[in-house]
Amino acid sequence: MRIEMKNIHKSFGANKVLDGVYFTLEPGEVHALMGENGAGKSTLMNILTGLHKKDNGKIVIDGKETDFQSPKEAEDAGIMFIHQELNIWPEMTVLENLFIGKEATNKLGILNTKKMKALAKDVFKRLGMTLPLEQEAGLCSVGEQQMIEIAKALMTDAKVIIMDEPTSALTDREIQRLFQLMESLKKDGVSIVYISHRMEEIFTICDRITIMRDGKTVHTSPIKETNFDEVVKKMVGRELKDRFPERRPKPGKIVFEVKNLTRKGYFENIHFSLRSGEILGISGLMGAGRTEIMRSLFGIDPLDEGEIFIDGQKVTIKNPYDAVRKHMAFATENRKEEGLILDFSIRENISLPNLFSLAPKGIVQSEEEEKFVDMMSKRLKIKTSSIEEAAGNLSGGNQQKVVIAKWIGIGPKVLILDEPTRGIDVGAKREIYQLMNELTDRGMGIIMISSELPEILGMSDRILVIHEGKIAGELQGKEADQETIMTLATGGKLHEHTNN
């Protein structure tokens, strides 16, 4: 299937989102669609698949002008969109999820489970997946849920598959498997639109690239004719010398320490310490227990054993209220579910953990609140017309800044950042890295969980690798490399230096 989108325009209210976009997709190619958040990538794809209506422009599919009225029509025509947000029914089984809305039935409407199981097994085999079909989907890891979504798309005999950040939650092995599959789909003439912020992947898997900025197409070419620096430059419209700002850590005394943390079935015997002004990177595979450790020490989930020390003092943390009172802060990995109240304005979100100081006698001091939020919003360069804007209307990068802003306000000694740059664009990522530098310069200790190895290597002063709920190793930031971390994360042993 050959798709041409010509001179596409789209506005939401007075907000111009697409301003004359051109995009072509050839049969059997993997086409990278790049751009910062808010550049209009998702809107363009939503117009193609009939979720949004274009204001102006032409869509030509296989030589015929086409305008899908709904995602259903696009699906029937063979265009599948795998969205970034997962559509998983957690209480239903993997099998039920795979066939939701497309169940195989006999004439009376009774489910043909045998047939569905056979189809599911077939697609799982192609994906190299070994997930039990009768398991509740909610018990699957985020990566597995992502794979379920991909499997769903594959079962439809799609001619065009649009993937929006498909690998953000996948392990390296799953990514490799997905790439192999994409290669074989290509051979069958299936075309893939690949939206990702991960530069390495784009150069590994894609044939051509289209870059969008501010609602316009700024670049289209075969991937071989461009390079990393040019892509970044065209995406942000300015020079980005380096992805990571230089770190000049000045670690101080130990501000935070945990000993023998254990939660049965999740992690055991975890010790580590954190100095002021230090970034401690936590690496490991999806499901290794990184997030679970942080959730337990912050009092969100229970802890079976272990001691926590802040500034050398033993503390008891039974719930997040205790943690916040002890000047701990936790920006969780899923900002929409746990970080923000989407209906709340930027102002209300930022002041939420700061109410004890903004409302000392229970009455919110509006003037102080406004000043405080204004200051925070300027300091973090949150892009918005007003601090009264609802958090739900912001782009991913700005939402993340709001989450960090609300925590900086409490003056934390320890700031835990779980996947701080997941799903946000290059420009905003760098801003967040700079902010991390600024915060550690002021003596804050940061614990950063990240699945992106370049981020771990680029920002951490010290790295803790977790494997199956245990500490597999600790590395100094400078001596670490991708290979060492992956060896530890997959349960391998490092060769002793003396042996080498």
Next chain:
Amino acid sequence: MNTQTTKRPLSQVFSKLGPLIALVLLFVVVAILNPSFLAPLNILNLLRQVSINALIAFGMTFVILTGGIDLSVGSMLALSSALMAGMIVSGMDPILAIIVSVLLGTLMGMFNGLLITKGKMAPFIATLATMTIYRGLTLVYTDGNPITGLGNHYTFQLFGQGYFLGIPVPAITMIITFAILWFVLHKTSFGRKTYAIGGNEKAAIISGIQVNRVKWMIYGLAGTMSALAGAILTSRLNSAEPTAGTAYEMDAIAAVVLGGTSLSGGRGRIFGTLIGALIIGTLNNGLNLLGVSSFYQQVVKGVVILIAVLIDRRKA
């Protein structure tokens, strides 16, 4: 950009005023059909009729904003009223009896809150159970008979029957309570936390809000409001009925919903609830004036709620 910034507040203003516009329309229609509706005496009467449902609905607003529900409000009203009447009959000072009964109502509500927070029960189930328990306790205490013989205490009767500056005292109680709760909801951190819990409970917990404590207090408030409404009702009737307040939870929930508060929590205003209670009161009062049979009145009320919710859906 300019059109956007001017347009959005306008539509927001409209959605905020939606319930108010509905109330005004209703007023006009009823007044045209029967001009005596607008007689000052009738309007004052309307305010007094509304006050009991409004007070319960104020408490219900907080509960619903957190994403919860309280089905036991009518039973808490009955039990606290019966206990109050019992205390008065046994010789307690009626004003003190009011205070004690309102505190007892708070405790009943807090018990609901305890079941919901510490007991981790769904609010619907927990308050469905206590609705039956509190009603049962009322029947046990009263032996199924009204408690009368509350005497002729002037201040006590003033509470439900009297006038101050020509305005019925229950209406004044309603307005003062509204003003206090409006302030709490919109100007205090407690109010902010109420919205936060309904907006995203997980995010609220992680932000260090003591969600259980806030909820517990909110269910306590619902009990307080029910008992206060009960005191007004008892003073007005000069007796406590064991079946008082039956199905009051429905009128309270209706007032909250008519006022534009979302049953899933996080969105809504207490001003809307006041208007919602007035809409229900106007319907009751107007339909009576127009001589509509009480059977049809129920049908009309239900239809009005459906229309209001349908309009609200379309806006969203």
